[in-house]
Amino acid sequence: MTIYDGVHDKNFVAIDSIIFGFDQGRLKLLLIKRKMPPMEGQWSLMGGFVGSHESVDDAAYRILENLTGLKSIFLEQLYAYGDLDRDSAGRVISVAYYALINIDNYDEELGRKYGAEWFTMDEIPSLVFDHSTMVQKAIRRLKRKTIIQPIGFELLPPKFTLTQLQQLYEAIHQKEIDKRNFRKKILSMGVLNKLDEKDKESSKRGAFLYKFNKEKYDYLTSKENLFDFI
């Protein structure tokens, strides 16, 4: 019946993480320089193998924590890559995840250990294996997802100004957004809480700080199916 029945085969399963950050108005990607063959010295996504006594999600969190020191962050499965020759070292199936982190919480010490560096989106070098494909898909997913869900907050500090939030959206979508329309839309979602504090860093007048309202967000996502993406 079936020409090839692979019932008794096991395979290496790996994780690769597309790690997004946001700094100085620019969207960034965390890459590491490979310290082992194959492709030693080439830029790569952070990755590792899935053990047989941990879930795939747990492996993704574990690997991300190794590099960033961060535990509870936004991490979502992107796609499973399964071409036979995708990894030149042999047959490895890789489940790609993308993470959104607040760059302030990133552990630079750890990063140095892995030879990690942040790259702005227009300066991403060519990557090993099919990692560039993964990054492309992650960017598309991020663009789409931020239209529907306000996940962008994950990339900002807990308190942020509307201007910062707008700059983030502009960085993700790579286009200018009208200030009035942006504020109208984002505030109408009702997931932002205006604080009494002002940020005086970037202007003389000072801009009000806002906080993401997770409770309201969770309520909306549970109530309506609209926000539900995948």
Next chain:
Amino acid sequence: MTIYDGVHDKNFVAIDSIIFGFDQGRLKLLLIKRKMPPMEGQWSLMGGFVGSHESVDDAAYRILENLTGLKSIFLEQLYAYGDLDRDSAGRVISVAYYALINIDNYDEELGRKYGAEWFTMDEIPSLVFDHSTMVQKAIRRLKRKTIIQPIGFELLPPKFTLTQLQQLYEAIHQKEIDKRNFRKKILSMGVLNKLDEKDKESSKRGAFLYKFNKEKYDYLTSKENLFDFI
């Protein structure tokens, strides 16, 4: 550094297929009755293991062909499921795919061999392991995707009436659609070719048949990024 480093572990990787069909105005799902432990006699998605000498996509196509006899059909990766205890027989990571097939081309002979049956969406029995979760996700994906891309055609015969197409959309989205608005929108997409033939099965007057224009669709999807979903 890392508490658990699973570098040297291999894992079983499986495929599970959510197979959609459309018949008599109803969206349907193809399920099989398990003929082996665990969960013998329980309803399940069609599945199989990924061999170490085939790509994950190839495995998905192979397994689908086994059951349906169909080779070139719409098949798209849904999600990789990796909980430790998801399969009660042991540690198996499963990559779920969903398929859209024209039910006329389905090989009933083969289906009988596997104990396969078509279920309408409101009659889906409880399924083994995490298969119900997979089905839920596939339905959500299908709903979303048909809003953006006209992939619904995959479920219809090559020639179809606008009424049939509308019934398909109504079945997927589980709500009535206004006939005039539906026709306006679907025709404005410009991916349908009206034929000179009429279908006289369902009305005395007869309804014009249409054909999906793949060339135009491919052109649009390559040109504009709009249709691009994931």
Next chain:
DNA sequence: AAAATAAGTGTAAATGTAACACTTAATTTA
């Protein structure tokens, strides 16, 4: 010839999105 059946068609209201420029608060400098 009349009845029955599903196919086929257009317009107006409502909603959502996009375009557009000036005022205000606070600090710095002259």
Next chain:
DNA sequence: TAAATTAAGTGTTACATTTACACTTATTTT
């Protein structure tokens, strides 16, 4: 201490998209 500087903050109109809504037409059956 008044003028200049800087980014924050704010509404309205035009345009596009989506929704709501009902009758006529072609053909077959009785």
